[in-house]
Amino acid sequence: MSVRPEQQGEGPPPYKYIERNEFSYRKHKKQKEEDIAICVCQYDPKDPDSACGEQCLNVLTSTECTPGYCPCGDLCKNQRFQKCKYARSRLFKTEGRGWGLLADENIKAGQFVIEYCGEVISCKEAKRRSQSYEVEGLKDAFIISLNTFESIDATKKGSLARFINHSCQPNCETRKWNVLGEVRVGIFAKQDILSGTELAYDYNFEWYGGAKVRCLCGATCCSGFLGAKSRGFQEATYLWEDDDDRYSVENVPLYDSEDDEPTSKFLKAIVVSKDNTVAEREIEDLMRSTDDLETVMLSEAKPISVPPLNSVQMELNDGNSEKQVDISFFPQVAQKKFTQKSSTISRIRIKGSPQYSNGKSKNHARKQLNVRLIGERLSSKEACDELLAYEEVKNSASVQLNNLYDEIRPAIEEHERDSQDSVSTTVAEKWIQASCCKLKAEFDLYASIIENISCTPRRARDDAMTEAEGTGNDIKYLENGH
Numbered sequence: 001m002s003v004r005p006e007q008q009g010e011g012p013p014p015y016k017y018i019e020r021n022e023f024s025y026r027k028h029k030k031q032k033e034e035d036i037a038i039c040v041c042q043y044d045p046k047d048p049d050s051a052c053g054e055q056c057l058n059v060l061t062s063t064e065c066t067p068g069y070c071p072c073g074d075l076c077k078n079q080r081f082q083k084c085k086y087a088r089s090r091l092f093k094t095e096g097r098g099w100g101l102l103a104d105e106n107i108k109a110g111q112f113v114i115e116y117c118g119e120v121i122s123c124k125e126a127k128r129r130s131q132s133y134e135v136e137g138l139k140d141a142f143i144i145s146l147n148t149f150e151s152i153d154a155t156k157k158g159s160l161a162r163f164i165n166h167s168c169q170p171n172c173e174t175r176k177w178n179v180l181g182e183v184r185v186g187i188f189a190k191q192d193i194l195s196g197t198e199l200a201y202d203y204n205f206e207w208y209g210g211a212k213v214r215c216l217c218g219a220t221c222c223s224g225f226l227g228a229k230s231r232g233f234q235e236a237t238y239l240w241e242d243d244d245d246r247y248s249v250e251n252v253p254l255y256d257s258e259d260d261e262p263t264s265k266f267l268k269a270i271v272v273s274k275d276n277t278v279a280e281r282e283i284e285d286l287m288r289s290t291d292d293l294e295t296v297m298l299s300e301a302k303p304i305s306v307p308p309l310n311s312v313q314m315e316l317n318d319g320n321s322e323k324q325v326d327i328s329f330f331p332q333v334a335q336k337k338f339t340q341k342s343s344t345i346s347r348i349r350i351k352g353s354p355q356y357s358n359g360k361s362k363n364h365a366r367k368q369l370n371v372r373l374i375g376e377r378l379s380s381k382e383a384c385d386e387l388l389a390y391e392e393v394k395n396s397a398s399v400q401l402n403n404l405y406d407e408i409r410p411a412i413e414e415h416e417r418d419s420q421d422s423v424s425t426t427v428a429e430k431w432i433q434a435s436c437c438k439l440k441a442e443f444d445l446y447a448s449i450i451e452n453i454s455c456t457p458r459r460a461r462d463d464a465m466t467e468a469e470g471t472g473n474d475i476k477y478l479e480n481g482h
């Protein structure tokens with residue numbers, strides 16, 4: 001294993017330094033001649049930017065020029081990944097977050113900082129490796145998503161980009177570029193960065209399980225944990241109850257990335273007691289006794305307080321969310337559409353239906369109507385049949401919506417991870433349609449129950465309501481309606 005000189009001695013654990021992605025499970029794609037995008041730039045000695053600067057059609061579509069084809073020849077400035085045109089940076093030891101990377105020169109907003117290099121692996125292999133790293137006790141995550149099917153693993157082989165830490169208020173961002181037919185991930189400056197400042201980007205960390213790592217970025221807008229914004233984290237943390245806007249958080253084992261021991265220090269919770277009094281308490285207290293609590297909610301108003309990063313300057317950004325570049329088309333040449341999306345770091349778990357530590361799945365909280373029982377209490381068989389028919393439609397609409405959720409979940413997750421402006425229209429339309437069908441089916445069923453009960457002689461109706469109350473059904477709301 002080769003290690004760069006500055007990493008010897010007191011340096012980080014060994015890894016192989018590479019400046020090109022390595023392909024083990026498949027070959028590097030060979031760019032076909034007809035796929036090569038040729039720009040129309042013409043070098044003007046009075047304007048150095050003319051040789052494939054910001055206005056170059058390839059630059060505008062996040063595609064590097066192909067050597068030998070670019071009209072600007074050796075003067076082409078749009079081969080930064082290929083020529084490793086990195087900004088100068090150096091490693092340093094952080095407090096609590098392992099190693100990090102500092103700018104070793106002033107960096108301009110938009111500048112290419114470094115490529116995130118590693119081994120290109122399939123998503124299946126990424127899941128396998130991620131689990132085995134976790135079993136090995138490796139706490140730092142180095143797997144970054146490349147696209148739906150592939151990831152880059154910089155755990156054992158990578159560039160210095162593998163040392164860039166996460167910040168909820170980052171000065172850098174990831175961008176994907178098309179380089180000689182392969183997608184590559186670059187770290188770009190979001191703002192001017194002074195020499196000596198720590199480089200950081202938002203990991204958009206996907207959390208699928210395991211320890212919840214406390215984020216120590218020190219930003220005022222810090223979300224508290226790596227992956228706190230991800231669906232997996234939120235589903236595992238909050239137990240949403242249907243028909244109830246209260247929610248609760250489980251007792252969460254917390255890990256500092258530097259510690260081995262779970263910690264709950266700093267974490268506050270808003271507690272709503274049974275008598276509806278609201279108080280702020282330490283999670284530690286809650287862990288000792290939760291008997292008197294009805295609702296426990298992580299406080300958003302008071303995020304975990306961490307000491308500011310005093311060893312580095314973290315610059316404030318303008319507060320905008322991560323910039324996204326629209327899909328661009330390059331009409332002049334046969335150019336495939338290319339999305340410039342950010343990448344995410346993840347600790348991947350094989351996904352199943354969302355499960356909570358108490359063994360409940362998300363839908364278990366839903367109350368069930370005993371339609372058959374209500375139907376049996378109605379005066380006419382037609383009314384009963386009508387209710388059962390509506391129930392069947394409602395059930396099948398629910399099944400369809402659930403199936404659709406499983407089908408489109410990867411797309412929704414990708415959308416959330418990559419902060420896309422919108423989920424694809426077809427997915428969104430399908431989802432809206434299925435949701436509407438389910439809502440309509442539910443409405444029809446409830447309307448039919450109301451209608452048939454109101455037309456039912458008083459004794460039968462009272463019986464129906466008594467039976468339904470006995471089963472804890474939603475029929476109670478009819479009492480208010482009549």
Ligand SMILES: C[S@@+](CC[C@H](N)C(=O)[O-])C[C@H]1O[C@@H](n2cnc3c(N)ncnc32)[C@H](O)[C@@H]1O
Nearest residue numbers: 097098099140141162163165166215216217257
């Ligand atoms: C890609 S590595 C970054 C380099 C790492 N610090 C090292 O020493 O090799 C990502 C890991 O660094 C740690 N890390 C990065 N940013 C962090 C943050 N803001 N708070 C806590 N830990 C962080 C976490 O352990 C994470 O899994």
